Amino acid sequence: MGKKGKSSAPDPAPTEAVDADAPPAAEPVPPVVVLYCGVCTYPPEYCEFGASLTRCKEWLKEEHSDLFDKYYSEEALQTKVGTLSLQAQEKLEKDMAKKEVKAEAKAEAALKKKMASQIIIKRIERTKRKHITSVFGLEAFDIDLKKAAKQFASKFATGASVSKNPQGLDEIVVSGDVSDEILEMIENEVGILKGIPADNVELVEEKKKKGAAE
Amino acid sequence: MFKKFAPSTDIAGHTPIKTSVQRSIRANVLSQWKIEPETLEAIWPKKEGLVHVKCREHVSIYTVHGEPLIFQHFDGPFYPTLRLLHKYPFILPMVKVDRGAIRFLLAGAHMMCPGLTSAGGYLPPADAALPAGTPVAIHAEGKEHAVGVGITKLSTEEIRAVNKGVGVETVTYLGDDLWALQTL
Numbered sequence: 001m002g003k004k005g006k007s008s009a010p011d012p013a014p015t016e017a018v019d020a021d022a023p024p025a026a027e028p029v030p031p032v033v034v035l036y037c038g039v040c041t042y043p044p045e046y047c048e049f050g051a052s053l054t055r056c057k058e059w060l061k062e063e064h065s066d067l068f069d070k071y072y073s074e075e076a077l078q079t080k081v082g083t084l085s086l087q088a089q090e091k092l093e094k095d096m097a098k099k100e101v102k103a104e105a106k107a108e109a110a111l112k113k114k115m116a117s118q119i120i121i122k123r124i125e126r127t128k129r130k131h132i133t134s135v136f137g138l139e140a141f142d143i144d145l146k147k148a149a150k151q152f153a154s155k156f157a158t159g160a161s162v163s164k165n166p167q168g169l170d171e172i173v174v175s176g177d178v179s180d181e182i183l184e185m186i187e188n189e190v191g192i193l194k195g196i197p198a199d200n201v202e203l204v205e206e207k208k209k210k211g212a213a214e
Numbered sequence: 215m216f217k218k219f220a221p222s223t224d225i226a227g228h229t230p231i232k233t234s235v236q237r238s239i240r241a242n243v244l245s246q247w248k249i250e251p252e253t254l255e256a257i258w259p260k261k262e263g264l265v266h267v268k269c270r271e272h273v274s275i276y277t278v279h280g281e282p283l284i285f286q287h288f289d290g291p292f293y294p295t296l297r298l299l300h301k302y303p304f305i306l307p308m309v310k311v312d313r314g315a316i317r318f319l320l321a322g323a324h325m326m327c328p329g330l331t332s333a334g335g336y337l338p339p340a341d342a343a344l345p346a347g348t349p350v351a352i353h354a355e356g357k358e359h360a361v362g363v364g365i366t367k368l369s370t371e372e373i374r375a376v377n378k379g380v381g382v383e384t385v386t387y388l389g390d391d392l393w394a395l396q397t398l
Contacts, residue, residue, distance in 0.1 A: 027252060028250070028252040028253045028255060028256035029250070029252075029253045029256075029302065029304075031256075031257075031301035031302060032300065032301055032302070032303060033301075034300040034301065034359060040389075041389075041393070041394075042388055042389060043300070043358075043359045043388075045357050045358060045359065046316075046320075046357065046359075046361065046388055049316055049317055049320050050389070088314055092314075092317060095317070096317075
């Protein structure tokens with residue numbers, strides 16, 4: 001019967017049936033939907049190994065109380081110890097508590113640092129009467145520099161780019177003197193410029209211009 | 215591999231890959247993972263181009279729509295990311311570690327043989343033994359979902375026999391920097 005030239009395969013049907021053992025063919029297996037903890041992003045069963053168990057527990061209790069019962073009820077706690085010796089379990093719990101405290105302290109320190117960090121808007125003279133404005137320190141407030149540059153560019157209809165300053169740190173350079181407008185934007189939290197305390201912003205001028213404005 | 219991984223410093227560039235290369239990747243993935251073409255099609259539709267994200271130390275991550283799906287070290291085997299593995303837990307063979315090992319795994323340690331052979335652990339039975347160098351899903355005692363992806367350093371039978379030292383090398387694990395990276 002008309003076998004076609006090259007196809008050496010006896011016929012494709014049987015091999016396929018072997019491949020896809022569970023469904024006959026053609027049906028993609030649906031993905032398992034896994035719930036992730038809103039606090040530590042782990043699946044909730046692993047929260048106990050994360051650094052924020054207390055907050056994870058609260059979150060789970062609020063969002064999915066049925067799961068909370070599943071993972072943290074008395075008997076669940078009993079069974080999960082499994083084959084681990086009591087001593088090892090105790091040690092583990094102690095370590096976890098210690099880790100949690102540490103992580104909290106770290107997060108707090110990071111927040112403090114963030115709140116203390118400065119944003120410097122610098123007006124730099126290029127030629128006579130022409131300036132560029134550089135904005136430095138936005139990344140400390142979790143702002144995507146590229147997006148911020150794009151926003152400045154479209155807002156002021158000028159060029160804006162992310163470039164490295166002499167210290168090797170990223171800053172946004174906007175052409176034209178727009179320092180006051182940028183300050184205003186930061187104060188009004190326009191677009192993605194969110195969560196910056198206005199007190200942390202400083203206006204600076206470079207070169208022989210009049211005294212620095214505040 | 216991803217214990218310390220910062221997108222800003224460790225990524226060298228994104229490149230869309232040629233369809234011919236994509237085809238060979240697809241064929242390799244189908245042969246290496248236990249996955250049907252239809253399911254792979256649902257994860258990674260043929261129409262969607264794969265983007266190759268080149269990272270330091272010869273790590274390649276492949277993304278679809280900015281979501282990392284597959285990664286590879288050198289020309290080694292393809293690994294699914296942990297999130298993908300959670301969705302399709304059957305694509306890699308499973309090994310299980312006991313409860314005592316979880317916290318070390320979550321700190322990025324390689325898995326030692328005793329953790330796999332003890333009462334809480336699990337290794338495939340002798341008739342389904344895995345050779346060395348097989349990507350495996352690392353599960354944990356009493357847990358439903360995988361906690362990491364690894365590669366066997368010894369065959370599973372050797373792990374049983376030797377019962378000492380590294381058995382499964384951890385490639386990515388819950389909470390590492392690849393896990394934190396939801397989009398690229």
